[in-house]
Amino acid sequence: xxxxxxxxxxxxxxxxxxxxxxxxxxxxxxxxxxxxxxxxxxxxxxxxxxxxxxxxxxxxxxxxxxxxxxxxxxxxxxxxxxxxxxxxxxxxxxxxxxxxxxxxxxxxxxxxxxxxxxxxxxxxxxxxxxxxxxxxxxxxxxxxxxxxxxxxxxxxxxxxxxxxxxxxxxxxxxxxxxxxxxxxxxxxxxxxxxxxxxxxxxxxxxxxxxxxxxxxxxxxxxxxxxxxxxxxxxxxxxxxxxxxxxxxxxxxxxxxxxxxxxxxxxxxxxxxxxxxxxxxxxxxxxxxxxxxxxxxxxxxxxxxxxxxxxxxxxxxxxxxxxxxxxxxxxxxxxxxxxxxxxx
Amino acid sequence: xxxxxxxxxxxxxxxxxxxxxxxxxxxxxxxxxxxxxxxxxxxxxxxxxxxxxxxxxxxxxxxxxxxxxxxxxxxxxxxxxxxxxxxxxxxxxxxxxxxxxxxxxxxxxxxxxxxxxxxxxxxxxxxxxxxxxxxxxxxxxxxxxxxxxxxxxxxxxxxxxxxxxxxxxxxxxxxxxxxxxxxxxxxxxxxxxxxxxxxxxxxxxxxxxxxxxxxxxxxxxxxxxxxxxxxxxxxxxxxxxxxxxxxxxxxxxxxxxxxxxxxxxxxxxxxxxxxxxxxxxxxxxxxxxxxxxxxxxxxxxxxxxxxxxxxxxxxxxxxxxxxxxxxxxxxxxxxxxxxxxxxxxxxxxxxxxxxxxxxxxxxxxxxxxxxxxxxxxxxxxxxxxxxxxxxxxxxxxxxxxxxxxxxxxxxxxxxxxxxxxxxxxxxxxxxxxxxxxxxxxxxxxxxxxxxxxxxxxxxxxxxxxxxxxxxxxxxxxxxxxxxxxxxxxxxxxxxxxxxxxxxxxxxxxxxxxxxxxxxxxxxxxxxxxxxxxxxxxxxxxxxxxxxxxxxxxxxxxxxxxxxxxxxxxxxxxxxxxxxxxx
Numbered sequence: 001x002x003x004x005x006x007x008x009x010x011x012x013x014x015x016x017x018x019x020x021x022x023x024x025x026x027x028x029x030x031x032x033x034x035x036x037x038x039x040x041x042x043x044x045x046x047x048x049x050x051x052x053x054x055x056x057x058x059x060x061x062x063x064x065x066x067x068x069x070x071x072x073x074x075x076x077x078x079x080x081x082x083x084x085x086x087x088x089x090x091x092x093x094x095x096x097x098x099x100x101x102x103x104x105x106x107x108x109x110x111x112x113x114x115x116x117x118x119x120x121x122x123x124x125x126x127x128x129x130x131x132x133x134x135x136x137x138x139x140x141x142x143x144x145x146x147x148x149x150x151x152x153x154x155x156x157x158x159x160x161x162x163x164x165x166x167x168x169x170x171x172x173x174x175x176x177x178x179x180x181x182x183x184x185x186x187x188x189x190x191x192x193x194x195x196x197x198x199x200x201x202x203x204x205x206x207x208x209x210x211x212x213x214x215x216x217x218x219x220x221x222x223x224x225x226x227x228x229x230x231x232x233x234x235x236x237x238x239x240x241x242x243x244x245x246x247x248x249x250x251x252x253x254x255x256x257x258x259x260x261x262x263x264x265x266x267x268x269x270x271x272x273x274x275x276x277x278x279x280x281x282x283x284x285x286x287x288x289x290x291x292x293x294x295x296x297x298x299x300x301x302x303x304x305x306x307x308x309x310x311x312x313x314x315x316x317x318x319x320x321x322x323x324x325x326x327x328x329x330x331x332x333x334x335x336x337x338x339x340x341x342x343x
Numbered sequence: 344x345x346x347x348x349x350x351x352x353x354x355x356x357x358x359x360x361x362x363x364x365x366x367x368x369x370x371x372x373x374x375x376x377x378x379x380x381x382x383x384x385x386x387x388x389x390x391x392x393x394x395x396x397x398x399x400x401x402x403x404x405x406x407x408x409x410x411x412x413x414x415x416x417x418x419x420x421x422x423x424x425x426x427x428x429x430x431x432x433x434x435x436x437x438x439x440x441x442x443x444x445x446x447x448x449x450x451x452x453x454x455x456x457x458x459x460x461x462x463x464x465x466x467x468x469x470x471x472x473x474x475x476x477x478x479x480x481x482x483x484x485x486x487x488x489x490x491x492x493x494x495x496x497x498x499x500x501x502x503x504x505x506x507x508x509x510x511x512x513x514x515x516x517x518x519x520x521x522x523x524x525x526x527x528x529x530x531x532x533x534x535x536x537x538x539x540x541x542x543x544x545x546x547x548x549x550x551x552x553x554x555x556x557x558x559x560x561x562x563x564x565x566x567x568x569x570x571x572x573x574x575x576x577x578x579x580x581x582x583x584x585x586x587x588x589x590x591x592x593x594x595x596x597x598x599x600x601x602x603x604x605x606x607x608x609x610x611x612x613x614x615x616x617x618x619x620x621x622x623x624x625x626x627x628x629x630x631x632x633x634x635x636x637x638x639x640x641x642x643x644x645x646x647x648x649x650x651x652x653x654x655x656x657x658x659x660x661x662x663x664x665x666x667x668x669x670x671x672x673x674x675x676x677x678x679x680x681x682x683x684x685x686x687x688x689x690x691x692x693x694x695x696x697x698x699x700x701x702x703x704x705x706x707x708x709x710x711x712x713x714x715x716x717x718x719x720x721x722x723x724x725x726x727x728x729x730x731x732x733x734x735x736x737x738x739x740x741x742x743x744x745x746x747x748x749x750x751x752x753x754x755x756x757x758x759x760x761x762x763x764x765x766x767x768x769x770x771x772x773x774x775x776x777x778x779x780x781x782x783x784x785x786x787x788x789x790x791x792x793x794x795x796x797x798x799x800x801x802x803x804x805x806x807x808x809x810x811x812x813x814x815x816x817x818x819x820x821x822x823x824x825x826x827x828x829x830x831x832x833x834x835x836x837x838x839x840x841x842x843x844x845x846x847x848x849x850x851x852x853x854x855x856x857x858x859x860x861x862x863x864x865x866x867x868x869x870x871x872x873x874x875x876x877x878x879x880x881x882x883x884x885x886x887x888x889x890x891x892x893x894x895x896x897x898x899x900x901x902x903x904x905x906x907x908x909x910x911x912x913x914x915x916x917x918x919x920x921x922x923x924x925x
Contacts, residue, residue: 240446244459247463258448
């Protein structure tokens with residue numbers, strides 16, 4: 001039996017259990033960033049600096065102190081909610097992340113939405129017609145989706161839709177120069193634009209989003225469609241589908257109410273995984289479309305050994321993944337009454 | 344009364360597989376009259392289920408009706424439009440399947456599933472569907488139907504689920520019910536209750552029924568007429584009494600012989616020609632058993648297995664009290680530890696060379712008992728002594744490495760699921776020898792496996808095959824060979840034949856009897872089938888709710904049970920008519 005209290009309680013307990021994980025992430029990123037070659041002080045000082053000025057900068061940044069001490073200082077800052085300052089941009093890391101994260105999230109969410117709208121029906125159709133034309137189309141599309149690297153499909157789409165056809169705007173960030181970002185509420189331009197009723201901005205943001213989203217969607221199509229197909233095929237061969245058919249239920253009821261509901265569980269798991277890796281790995285797409293997201297931010301920071309920025313990025317991703325997994329676990333209990341939280 | 348409701352004429356069904364087409368049903372013809380119950384009898388692979396799926400037109404996509412006529416009340420089922428078939432399914436003809444829990448949508452409330460069917464066929468709208476569904480649940484005698492409406496299948500027992508499936512099947516007052524092995528996998532007492540319920544409801548409504556079963560006892564008790572199918576063909580048909588008393592076809596004779604009844608002997612289950620090889624063992628079996636017994640007695644005063652006041656409790660955790668410790672801060676009262684006693688103060692002993700049957704319905708604790716003897720689970724309290732050694736105090740997680748472990752082996756219920764699908768038969772059999780045995784060289788290992796294959800009658804060429812390339816009986820032999828690989832003293836047989844066809848069951852039971860004499864083993868035979876237990880065991884224990892209710896010589900318990908529960912169990916077994924000895 002499921003009681004709402006237990007659901008709330010489990011959420012709290014799960015968040016509690018996440019604390020050691022977070023500490024592990026903090027420690028690992030701290031050690032790893034320092035293990036990497038590259039000296040932030042040298043970078044900060046610039047090419048013209050001499051040994052002495054680099055040493056001074058190192059001292060100013062606190063990098064001359066022993067590692068355990070640096071770690072304690074970092075922990076103290078974290079407990080105050082400070083992620084430090086990026087040495088390459090000079091901005092506080094938390095501010096940059098807060099500004100850039102919605103850009104990445106907006107891209108990822110919309111891409112996944114497009115991907116699901118195509119992949120789920122495609123997977124279902126392929127599952128009910130195995131070996132038929134639609135199944136082959138599904139297979140080709142998904143194979144192509146994973147085989148083509150995202151920067152390639154991205155560039156291809158830009159070439160066709162911007163350069164040749166001219167349908168898409170220039171792939172230069174989240175908004176065309178002609179528009180001002182809508183007043184900041186959530187950081188999602190589509191939502192903020194709608195709040196402010198600036199429909200022109202919404203349209204402009206959407207047209208900027210279209211190409212990178214399609215690029216990502218093509219890439220994420222494959223796992224979603226394949227998983228939908230596989231789990232639908234499995235569910236459709238189960239006994240209760242036969243019972244439902246024998247009871248005269250129509251195809252639609254059998255497929256949607258009976259089969260798809262049961263096929264959802266592995267699908268949600270896949271979605272969670274796809275979301276995670278898309279959010280972290282869409283750096284190539286961000287580069288191609290000059291998207292000011294966190295992926296490109298992290299890579300730039302990593303190249304110059306920008307400790308604070310890299311640590312902040314990894315920590316925020318870890319928090320997002322933890323929350324995401326929790327949401328997925330809660331979703332399970334809504335989809336499948338046999339699953340209890342916390343077991 | 345003689346009006347035919349369903350006529351099947353020369354039905355042939357083919358399945359397209361990777362290796363070409365396979366004819367599953369060939370030229371099958373039969374008719375069902377109004378109000379009668381027709382039995383379709385056959386073992387797995389005989390095409391009995393395919394016939395029913397074909398007439399409902401719900402064959403898998405690779406199945407195809409090749410030829411033949413299917414006429415239901417003047418409707419040509421073969422040529423009817425898909426739309427017409429949707430109306431016929433559930434409304435005119437409906438089905439009950441085996442595996443009741445699997446037959447229900449696991450993520451939908453059972454009441455909603457009933458509503459779906461009612462609304463589909465226009466018998467209810469969204470305002471009265473709930474009430475009608477609850478009425479239906481009451482019709483199939485589900486207690487407290489209003490509360491049960493909101494239950495999910497996993498919250499109900501197998502018997503309850505089957506009632507729900509029956510309610511779904513009968514929701515739209517169909518005129519023909521097809522019951523496809525409706526009680527396979529259910530306890531005998533549940534089986535009787537369920538079939539009596541179906542019989543009552545169908546008789547009440549003047550419905551016809553097709554009862555598909557492999558169990559001749561069931562067919563004999565519930566059918567008016569029956570057809571016998573073998574490999575897709577009808578080999579015999581007729582009135583149920585005639586079929587049993589004067590079977591014509593050799594296959595029917597073989598089936599009838601293989602079905603244990605009240606008085607049959609183990610060796611009678613096999614066809615006479617293949618009987619000779621084991622009768623010698625069997626005739627000597629009682630002698631040798633008692634001989635072994637006597638020989639051992641002075642040496643071993645104690646029995647082989649001695650269990651004293653064994654108890655296993657499982658905690659029932661209550662969700663309400665499972666709030667996180669973070670939030671409780673010690674203020675909350677200590678979690679109320681409720682426990683479920685799966686096994687309750689159970690004492691028993693098994694002597695050297697003895698076969699003991701442990702009988703009870705599902706949930707009575709027999710599997711927990713066997714798991715504790717095998718030291719797979721730790722007991723809560725009690726003493727287990729095996730071959731003079733206290734094994735009860737060895738923690739379950741260390742027992743796998745104990746030298747005694749090899750003397751205790753187990754044969755499991757499902758011969759398919761208990762074999763590693765990626766292991767050949769040879770690998771499966773040699774696995775325990777490699778882990779626990781002392782054979783080091785590859786050659787002596789191979790020799791040992793060959794010998795074991797000989798012992799269980801498994802052709803050597805099958806040793807290199809994977810489980811999916813073996814038949815059910817062959818897989819059962821692999822499972823047995825693996826269990827006897829280390830010369831165990833005690834073999835725990837957990838429903839070893841429950842998943843097998845009757846004719847295969849007869850062979851496996853005989854094999855077990857032979858092996859017991861030959862290898863001087865003791866058996867703990869766990870089963871819900873008293874008839875089978877009677878054939879193999881000297882002594883039987885009847886278990887209910889974790890306790891031994893009754894214990895005694897098998898023959899005595901079967902004939903004059905002391906407890907009413909035992910009597911119910913025995914009476915619930917559907918016996919085929921007594922066979923005239925041939």
